[in-house]
Amino acid sequence: MTLARGDVANAASARQRKVTRSRIPRGKNLIIWIALVCGAAVMVFPLYWMFATAVGPSSELFDGDFNLFPSSIVWSNFGDAWGLLPWGTYYVNSMIIAVVGVIFTVFVNLLSGYAFAKFRFFGRDVIFILMISTLMVPIQVIQVPAFMVVSELGMVNSIWGVILPRGAEAFGIFLVRQFMVSIPDELMASARLDGAGEFRIFWSIVLPLCKPVIGVLVIFTFMWRWNDFAWPLVVLQEQSSFTVPLGLNLAKGMYYTDWTALMSMTLLSIIPMLIVFVIFQRAFVQGIASTGMK
Numbered sequence: 001m002t003l004a005r006g007d008v009a010n011a012a013s014a015r016q017r018k019v020t021r022s023r024i025p026r027g028k029n030l031i032i033w034i035a036l037v038c039g040a041a042v043m044v045f046p047l048y049w050m051f052a053t054a055v056g057p058s059s060e061l062f063d064g065d066f067n068l069f070p071s072s073i074v075w076s077n078f079g080d081a082w083g084l085l086p087w088g089t090y091y092v093n094s095m096i097i098a099v100v101g102v103i104f105t106v107f108v109n110l111l112s113g114y115a116f117a118k119f120r121f122f123g124r125d126v127i128f129i130l131m132i133s134t135l136m137v138p139i140q141v142i143q144v145p146a147f148m149v150v151s152e153l154g155m156v157n158s159i160w161g162v163i164l165p166r167g168a169e170a171f172g173i174f175l176v177r178q179f180m181v182s183i184p185d186e187l188m189a190s191a192r193l194d195g196a197g198e199f200r201i202f203w204s205i206v207l208p209l210c211k212p213v214i215g216v217l218v219i220f221t222f223m224w225r226w227n228d229f230a231w232p233l234v235v236l237q238e239q240s241s242f243t244v245p246l247g248l249n250l251a252k253g254m255y256y257t258d259w260t261a262l263m264s265m266t267l268l269s270i271i272p273m274l275i276v277f278v279i280f281q282r283a284f285v286q287g288i289a290s291t292g293m294k
Contacts (some may be wrong), residue, residue: 047270054267056080056259078268081261089240090247093159095272097232097243098225101163105225106217108168110210112203114231118188128177134170139230161235162228162243169224173219179213180206207265215283222276226269244269 054077066234081087100160116128146165147156155161183206191201229245238243242250251262 001020016225033186045231050267052261053259053263055264056260058258061161077260078264081258082262084258085247085251086239087156087244087247087265090242090244092247093241094226097159097162098222100159101166101225102218102221104163104167105221106173106214107174109217110207110214111166111202112173113180114206116173116177117180117183118185118206131170132174141233142232146231152222156235157241158235159238159241162232164233166224172221174211175216176213179210183209212283215280218280219277223273226273 020154021089045067052068052070055073055075057074057079085288116124150156150165155162159178159208187205188201191205227245227275229241229249233249239250244265248262248266251258251265
């Protein structure tokens with residue numbers, strides 16, 4: 001029995017070593033692995049440089065030497081930068097716009113995608129193609145007419161003036177439509193036979209099946225809303241209504257810029273997006289994979 005147990009242990013150890021060796025990249029896989037590592041380093045380096053600038057002594061930025069590592073860590077830079085501008089107000093404004101914008105935009109995109117995927121009406125495909133074509137139109141082209149509409153509605157310098165004009169995103173509608181095409185029509189037909197209304201079918205049957213694409217929409221929409229600069233710059237005209245990107249632009253002086261303070265606040269502005277991504281990352285991966293296979 002002892003010998004048998006030893007043989008089993010040795011066999012398991014041999015299999016483990018074989019699996020470990022198989023995971024070591026070789027040949028073509030090694031080249032791909034090296035390319036991926038180099039690409040990851042290129043992508044991560046700006047974030048590291050931002051962190052090094054934020055926590056390093058401000059005097060080192062202009063000493064003429066290029067140092068990858070700060071000589072000391074000065075955590076007080078974050079507190080000093082926070083007191084230069086009303087960042088608390090900016091973060092509250094950005095959070096309200098991002099959260100309300102996500103809820104509103106995701107719900108509208110889901111309803112629109114459901115209509116394009118599961119209803120047959122005259123001109124559906126033409127309307128869908130025209131809507132997708134708007135992805136090629138830069139936002140700067142429509143800023144003037146959009147601002148005129150917002151001004152006539154009395155929403156200048158209001159968070160609703162930032163949220164409502166982009167309440168429906170062509171990319172989000174396209175993503176939802178591609179996802180919902182794979183949902184069997186028999187589910188909706190059975191619910192209609194049971195007397196369920198269209199909104200009840202959408203809310204109780206279709207929506208629970210759309211968790212992956214909802215995760216994708218939440219991450220993308222929150223990122224777009226949080227980082228949006230051009231449109232809030234046009235609509236919001238008082239500093240008390242500014243968002244974080246507008247505050248970062250305001251932190252740049254005309255003749256002098258405190259780069260340590262600017263990088264400190266820029267680094268803090270990334271945290272909400274990281275939190276949202278961590279919460280919805282599993283649904284994000286499932287949504288991208290399942291939508292790509294449609």
